[in-house]
Amino acid sequence: MAVWSGQIYVPGNDTYTFYVASEEGTVDMKINRTDIFSNRIFSDPAEANSSTYLCKGWNNFAIWYHHTTGNASFVLSWENSTMSKQVVPDKNMRTPRTELASLPLNAFFSYTVHGSGTNVSFTDLSLGDNITEWRWNFGDGMPDESYNASTNPDHTYNRVGVYNATLTVVNGTGGMNTHSEWVDVPIPGDVNHDGRLSAADAVLILQMAACGINIDHAADVNSDGAITSLDALMVSQAVMKGVNDE
Known part of the structure; x- marks a missing residue:
């Protein structure tokens, strides 16, 4: 397995397609903790793409490439509204490569809050040889959920707030590794995340x-999957009424 971890230089604010x-x-890729590719499996020559909005400057970047044949490889390209598709230049990468003969145990996950609600989807991104158990704690006092296979659970929080969710993975020899993330379940419309509508x-x-730009799930006040002027109007009406929660 080869791992590149470091930074990628983005030449301007725009939506980039990788x-x-x-x-x-198998390819996994993250930029600033956002999943670009998640467990993308190639069994024949093929190309996959995914888009995300990025700001100009150096952005945190990591890519994991797990191959079973010695001569396998991959090519990473990108484009935006003013740049045609091209291979990402070496000068835009600060990503030293590490070869791993075996995978160390490393718990990791990402999460997505659906619209402006309290339902959250978690995606397991753990790495490691012979993982036998995945233990999820969602940080809201509910009992742990344990699985014997990689699982991407959904969890509904009873109210808005910030929760410390934890995933612990266990391998066949009893080794354990834990990863935690603060899960922000915001007030619908609170896009500056100051705890109130304004x-x-x-x-x-x-x-x-x-x-x-759809970069903040809290902005989708009416949970229709899009950010429009109607969402802004709903926030304005709530502010005028003095409403600061659902």
Whole structure:
């Protein structure tokens, strides 16, 4: 398995589409903790793509490539609204490569809050040889959930707030590794995450709608999967009524 971990330089604020082409193997890729590719499996020559909005400058970057044949490889390309598709230049990468003969036990996961609700989907991204158990604790006092296979559970929180969710993975020899993430389940419309609704939130939502940027689930106030001026209007109405929760 080969691992590249470091930074990637983004030349400007824009939505970037990344392409990975390979003939064999599995690719995982994250930028700033956002999943670009998650367990993308190649069994024949193929190409996959995924898009995300990035800001100009150096962004944290990691890619894991697990191949079973010695001559397997992959190619990483990108494009944006002003740049045609091209292989990501070496000068834009600060990513030293590490070869791993075997996978050390490493718990990891990402999460997605659905719309402006309290339902959260968790995605297991753990690495390691012979993992036999995945133990999830969602940080809200509910009992742990334990699985004997990699599982991507959904969990519904009873109220908005910030919760410390934890995943512990166990391998066949009794080894354990734990990873925790703070899960922010915000007040619908609270896009500046200050714990209350204000006119500033409505302005930010309008800016996101105008730019076509969907970067904050809290902005989708009506949970229709899109950020529009209607979401900003709903926040403005709530502010005028003095409402700061659902």
